[in-house]
Amino acid sequence: MAISYFRNAFNRAAAARKHQADIFINDTLMKFDDRTLKNFGTSREELLRDRSKL
Numbered sequence: 001m002a003i004s005y006f007r008n009a010f011n012r013a014a015a016a017r018k019h020q021a022d023i024f025i026n027d028t029l030m031k032f033d034d035r036t037l038k039n040f041g042t043s044r045e046e047l048l049r050d051r052s053k054l
Helices: 002-029 034-040 044-053
Strands: none
Touching (some): 002 044, 034 044
């Protein structure tokens, strides 16, 4: 019982940190110009779509 409680707490904390990182990365990528984003293999439209999912 105790192990599953701590594992669940750890998994939730890790998921929350991943969510924060995803938001930070998305916001940082939005600062680049369209040409740079294309070189990265993404587009502003994709970032906006992903942002709405976050």
